[in-house]
Amino acid sequence: FVFTLMVLKSHFSQKYPPVKFLSEKDRKRILITGGAGFVGSHLTDKLMMDGHELTVVDNFFTGRKRNVEHWIGHENFELINHDVVEPLYIEVDQIYHLASPASPPNYMYNPIKTLKTNTIGTLNMLGLAKRVGARLLLASTSEVYGDPEVHPQNEDYWGHVNPIGPRACYDEGKRVAETMCYAYMKQEGVEVRVARIFNTFGSRMHMNDGRVVSNFILQALQGEPLTVSLFFFFFFFCSDLVNGLVLLMNSNISSPVNLVMSRSQIQFLSEAQDDPQRRRPDIRKAKMMLGWEPVVPLEEGLNKTIQYFSRELEHQANNQYI
Ligand code: NAD
Ligand code: UDP
Helix, strand or coil, X not given: CHHHHHHHHHHHCCCCCXXXXXXXXXXXXXXXXXXXXXXXXXXXXXXXXXXCEEEEEECCCCCCHHHCHHHCCCCCEEEEECCCCCCCCCCCCEEEECCCCCCHHHHHHCHHHHHHHHHHHHHHHHHHHHHHCCEEEEEEEHHHHECCCCCCECCCCCCXXXXXXXXXXXXXXXXXXXXXXXXHHHHHCCCEEEEEEXXXXXXXXXXXXXXXXXXXXXXXXXXXXXXCCCEEXXXXXXXXXXXXXXXXXXXXXXXXXXXXXXXXXXXXXXXXXCCCCCCCECCHHHHHHHCCCCCCCHHHHHHHHHHHHHHHHHHHHHHCCC
């Protein structure tokens, strides 16, 4: 009778998204730094639903609790308000290291903090990985290629970055973060994975990040004229990215891998200083070695993102007088 009651209770009080059951041997303890951000919260959803034990560490600089609130209270989930610039002592098997502001207005807001997060923060997470024997995946960026002089960019290209320009705190911060990963790999035997991520869009992205997809959608929803452009950029949808990150983490590829969409292009308006004029990624490595390819059509991704933006605008309108 008690058992029936418990089953009924868990059935009716189920307030979480469905979670797979994983046996002890397949279940991993996973840390996601920056897990309350745009990409991190989608990664949290995937790994939670796959049945793993998650610790999300975030200082809520650009992320927010709302992105992961649907997991709060779940026995496999823990959210820690912590800045990765400070040491962190926990026990985990894998670390997805995403903590870093990602869009130009965010990372240029406090360049010194951006540098600290990407350098000291990454050092701390590598120190943690070394101590507990965890594998670490760094969310790096296509910005390590800077304003490229070769097209398309494959992973062997060393990049063309202005070390003292306004974007240097991010670009050089990520370049040092990559350097640190390989120093820890060579010197300390830490297992590392490096994903060079290209522009991504989807729900929970920042509406005012000033980038092309969010600008277009906001302009369209608010009935403003759409700005048209000179340059090409490639965007891909967050669910494709998250699948790519998990595949890479669990692969045996320790060298950097470009993760991006190959087909959809969006024209881009940009006059910001040091903005790369042209970028065309080469994703043959991810295709060949991970068997990974983006599958979400641009139109479907855009539709989902537009729906999210409409809901957010409505939410903001309803809450502005509270
Ligand atoms: P985001 O800003 O939404 O998420 C970053 C998260 O990190 C936020 O939740 C923020 O609060 C947290 N954070 C920042 N500094 C921190 C610190 N010192 N300590 C703890 N937490 C901290 O950005 P995103 O788009 O989800 O990007 C995630 C990662 O992917 C970043 O490392 C970014 O550089 C990389 N990336 C993203 C894109 C993209 O198009 N979104 C492209 C290339 C690389
Ligand atoms: N560190 C951490 N968590 C750990 C282990 C280390 O945050 O579980 C930090 C530690 O504070 C140090 C950094 O990671 O600043 C690098 O650690 P490492 O062991 O490589 O260097 P050391 O402590 O020997 O200087």
